[in-house]
Amino acid sequence: MTETKTDTQQQQMLRGTAWMTASNIISRLLGALYIIPWYAWMGKQGDQANALFGQGYNIYALFLLISTAGIPVAIAKQVSKYNTLGKMETSFFLLKRILYYMIGLGLIFGVFMYFASPWMSYLSGGDEDLVRVMRSLSWAVVIFPSMSVLRGFFQGFNNMKPYALSQIAEQIIRVIWMLLATFFIMKIGTGDYVTAVVQSTFAAFIGMLASYGVLFFYLWKEGKLKSLFGKQAVHPDINPTAIVIETFKEAIPFIITGSAVQLFQLIDQWTFIRTMERFTSYSNSQLQVLYAYLSSNPSKITMILIAVAISIAGVGIPLLTENMVKKDLGGAAKLIINNLQLLLLFIVPAIAGSVILAKPLYTVFYGAPDSQALLLFVASLIQVIFLALYSVLAPMLQAIFETRKAINYFAIGVLIKAILQLPLIIFLGALGPVISTAIGLGVPIALMYNRLHTVTHFSRKIVFRKALLICIITMLMVIPVAVFYWLFQFVLSPTSRMGSVIYLVIGGGLGVLVYGVLALVTHMADQLLGARAGRLRAKLHIK
Structure with missing residues (x-):
């Protein structure tokens, strides 16, 4: 019986890891690749537009970090605990109460960011343009804390699929809104790059609405909506306020250093x-x-x-x-x-x-x-x-x-x-x-x-010996890549996007190949690949 339970937990962990890995890879790829058409459509104002975007997002990222304060992780732990004890109704009671706190917290930080935008813009050397960007981001700050709590709720059930899909939906809808808005404004409309940046940052709010949609869909699909928002029994043994205060105390050091x-x-x-x-x-x-x-x-x-x-x-x-x-x-x-x-x-x-x-x-x-x-x-x-x-x-x-x-x-x-x-x-x-x-x-x-x-x-x-060995094999990797880069300039100049892609594919591929072989030869790759490193050495006839 114990083996079956262990196997189930391992399967849940593997599924969760697979979903979150896929979500992180897709999100980061979208977050990097959207900049290519977006920057090109901004034309001569590309650098100014990206500076405006970056200045707004730097402040926004800090607000997101502070406004959640580790509460989603705490919710995941508490939900997992009460589910294990067979008290699922307590998990719903706790979530509902914490949601109220996080909605309030989101409103406080969102409103503060909105009204403090002129001051933060002045510090940044910006003007009314940056104020508009920051205020467009404050809408996302309002809803992010409560959305992240719902993600933590699913995590507490070891159900990472809704969590991961909500992240993917958020990024896809955000990028679609950004690119469509920028294209219409810069190529068909007024050509005002500031308005295009404002719509690009407002896309964070639109993406979060999509994330909310996915999370509520899975709450409905799994029959949890009624349990969450229906009439609930009072649980005198649960003090949501105490849990929030305790979580803040635990989370503040991580927020500071993080x-x-x-x-x-x-x-x-x-x-x-x-x-x-x-x-x-x-x-x-x-x-x-x-x-x-x-x-x-x-x-x-x-x-x-x-x-x-x-x-x-x-x-x-x-x-x-x-x-x-x-x-x-x-x-x-x-x-x-x-x-x-x-x-x-x-x-x-x-x-x-x-x-x-x-x-x-x-x-x-x-x-x-x-x-x-x-x-x-x-x-x-x-x-x-x-x-x-x-x-x-x-x-x-x-x-x-x-x-x-x-x-x-x-x-x-x-x-x-x-x-x-x-x-x-x-x-x-x-x-x-x-x-x-x-x-x-x-x-x-x-x-x-x-x-x-x-x-x-x-x-x-x-540590020193391992670091030195990594530096040595990195230098051995750098030599052929540098030689390739120098010689290939006589064939193709890296001044166009397509030409640069060829440089990256060939040069990057050469670097990965050389470093990979050297890492296998020195057994450094074993730390990252485990038993697969040995199988790769056997296939490549490396001792």
């Missing part, structure tokens, strides 16, 4: 244009273009690298807490080494290959770059290593119950970033924010790494 990327981007947004206006002769429109080169344009690509790296390296983080609870420091040390190895195994060659092929990569998305755009793009790609390391080390530190240290190190990083920001902008221009971010993250990375070692005593020699 908001580093958004906060650093906001510091750039709120200081770069205003500082450059004061110390240079650039016009505001020129600075908007520079900001696009610095932040909005690279982030569409760099955030994909970071997200994939974190998803690969973060698999073992829940197990880290389990080992610490069991006081298994040896197991915790191994997990830390494995997580860091997995992160470096992906991120180092990905950054190196992207830097070599930076020009065709940029061209595919935004057209042929000038020298300044290319320089800032390469700098942003290199900066990814700092963003990725911080994004993995911070949750690992919290997983071993060192939350206060994680927050202190985060605060030190923000302080360093804030102190260096203005002098570096004044002396280095658009490169200043990139360097201040690297230093601002580099210090907490070093502190977190050292604290993890102090607590778990993992072997720094092993």
Whole structure:
């Protein structure tokens, strides 16, 4: 009987993982690929439009992070608990009460964002155009917290299909609205790029309505709507308010440390244009273009690298807490080494290959770059290593119950970033924010790494040796890719989108092939592929 139950749980886990993996891949592909036609339709205002879009989304992302405050995960845990105890009606009671709180929370943050938009626009060096963009996004902030709670409810039932399909529907409808609105405005209508950007950001609200539709459809299909919204019995043993307060207390540290990327981007947004206006002769429109080169344009690509790296390296983080609870420091040390190895195994060659092929990569998305755009793009790609390391080390530190240290190190990083920001902008221009971010993250990375070692005593020699080996095989990969790139320029220039696609397909394929073979030869791939690495070596006759 136990085996059957275990098999069922394993099947549920596999189905859930498959649905969420498919959802994440589809969502990220759509989030990256829409920019190609969207940017092209914006014409000469493409960089300004993307800067406007990025400035609005930086603030919007922070509002989403704060407004949910970890409540969806808490709902999933509570629903799973009461279902296991055979108290399904308690799960519905709890969800209904929490929904009221989250609707109120969404209204508070949405209204605040709407009315604070002029102030946030001024800090960003924007004007009424940016105010319009932020206000269009505030509608999505209103409904996101309650929608995310419904997703958490399905997660609590180990039913990830509605969760995943709601994410896919949200992205598909959002992108369709963005592209249709932009096409009609820019190609058929007035050609006002600001209105097109406003409709593109308002698409976030339309996408969430589609997500709501999918979630309510599955509530109806599974017969849960009546249980949720019908008359319910009072449960004196359940205190939703206490659960919300407790969840906020647990979630706040994760929100603080998890908001580093958004906060650093906001510091750039709120200081770069205003500082450059004061110390240079650039016009505001020129600075908007520079900001696009610095932040909005690279982030569409760099955030994909970071997200994939974190998803690969973060698999073992829940197990880290389990080992610490069991006081298994040896197991915790191994997990830390494995997580860091997995992160470096992906991120180092990905950054190196992207830097070599930076020009065709940029061209595919935004057209042929000038020298300044290319320089800032390469700098942003290199900066990814700092963003990725911080994004993995911070949750690992919290997983071993060192939350206060994680927050202190985060605060030190923000302080360093804030102190260096203005002098570096004044002396280095658009490169200043990139360097201040690297230093601002580099210090907490070093502190977190050292604290993890102090607590778990993992072997720094092993980490160094594995990192060195990854760097060596990455360099061996870079050589043929760089030679290909140099020689192929005599055949085809990477200044057109189609030509750049050919560069990426051949050069990227060559890099993946060389790195893959070297990773198999050195057995580094075993960490990522497991037993499949051995089968691949046998097929390729590699010892």
